[in-house]
Amino acid sequence: MQEKLLNLQEAALNEIKDTSSIEAVESLRVKYLGKKGEITAILKEMGKLSAEERPVIGQVANKVRESIEGSISSKKEELKDIEKQKKLAEEVIDVTMPAKAVKVGKKHPISQIIDEVSEIFMGMGFSIAEGPEVETVENNFDALNAPIDHPSRDMSDTFYINSELLLRTQTSPVQVRTMKGQELPIKIIAPGRCFRFDAPDATHSPMFHQIEGLVVGKDVTMAQLKGTLDMFVKKLFGENTKTKFRPHNFPFTEPSAEVDVTCFKCQGAGCPMCKQEGWIEILGAGMVHPNVLRNCGIDPEVYSGFAFGMGVDRITMLKYEIDDIRLLFENDMRFLDQF
Numbered sequence: 001m002q003e004k005l006l007n008l009q010e011a012a013l014n015e016i017k018d019t020s021s022i023e024a025v026e027s028l029r030v031k032y033l034g035k036k037g038e039i040t041a042i043l044k045e046m047g048k049l050s051a052e053e054r055p056v057i058g059q060v061a062n063k064v065r066e067s068i069e070g071s072i073s074s075k076k077e078e079l080k081d082i083e084k085q086k087k088l089a090e091e092v093i094d095v096t097m098p099a100k101a102v103k104v105g106k107k108h109p110i111s112q113i114i115d116e117v118s119e120i121f122m123g124m125g126f127s128i129a130e131g132p133e134v135e136t137v138e139n140n141f142d143a144l145n146a147p148i149d150h151p152s153r154d155m156s157d158t159f160y161i162n163s164e165l166l167l168r169t170q171t172s173p174v175q176v177r178t179m180k181g182q183e184l185p186i187k188i189i190a191p192g193r194c195f196r197f198d199a200p201d202a203t204h205s206p207m208f209h210q211i212e213g214l215v216v217g218k219d220v221t222m223a224q225l226k227g228t229l230d231m232f233v234k235k236l237f238g239e240n241t242k243t244k245f246r247p248h249n250f251p252f253t254e255p256s257a258e259v260d261v262t263c264f265k266c267q268g269a270g271c272p273m274c275k276q277e278g279w280i281e282i283l284g285a286g287m288v289h290p291n292v293l294r295n296c297g298i299d300p301e302v303y304s305g306f307a308f309g310m311g312v313d314r315i316t317m318l319k320y321e322i323d324d325i326r327l328l329f330e331n332d333m334r335f336l337d338q339f
Contacts, residue, residue, distance in 0.1 A: 138164075190210075
């Protein structure tokens, strides 16, 4: 039996040495070391041996098994290394070949304007505030002094989720949240998306973007509002840009004004862009209504404030001379690549 084991060892080592694949080595492992392998078959005959012979044969069998296992392990490592070297040779990259052109994207024109406007106001000491796009009716209308019969509250103008929640129609609720939750003084801008029940056409979209501003503190005046907006338009449209305030009415400001700027294309001379008027309307503004301050827990006898808001999409269309707002949302790269 000892002779059988040694002959088996010699045959196994020779076979393992001559194999050329990991699969073949695995087959030899099963053939010699498996539960039904040749070593197991020989050891089944140990019952015929005497008590003195069994330990000797057991020792020989263990040595044979260890020898075969070691040879199989070494052969597998050798074959794996060969395969690795072969794969590396086959997958060599020619670094002298020209690479495929990678198309790099760019910021959307609306994002460019938001960043530019934000940078201007941050340079004047404003911080950026954000709020949820799904808002409460309280923050969107009630706290902003909008009467219950105001047209903007109609189902035909606003996307209601239920009687208490809606998609915000303006970023003004961010102002409300800031006044309710932040210590005075306040100096913020609030950029973001808004939603209104508008049929899409060249100048209307059910989704649009706004940037609103709010300053609240002691002795805040209309003169500070005019100075702030005058500085803003000069930074955005050019140093020669002038502003004009026209009386208007907003529920959340008193007094209120529409703000026009001299046409940055014709410098006020009159052209098709400004409809020959020399002025372009860009935003609404005014002093924060005392009722709004009270609704937010601020005493209007002690504090005052101003607010303003502009449509980012409109500013983008004016600055880049875009004649259809739908172009901003169609994601046509032929259009967007121009900016």
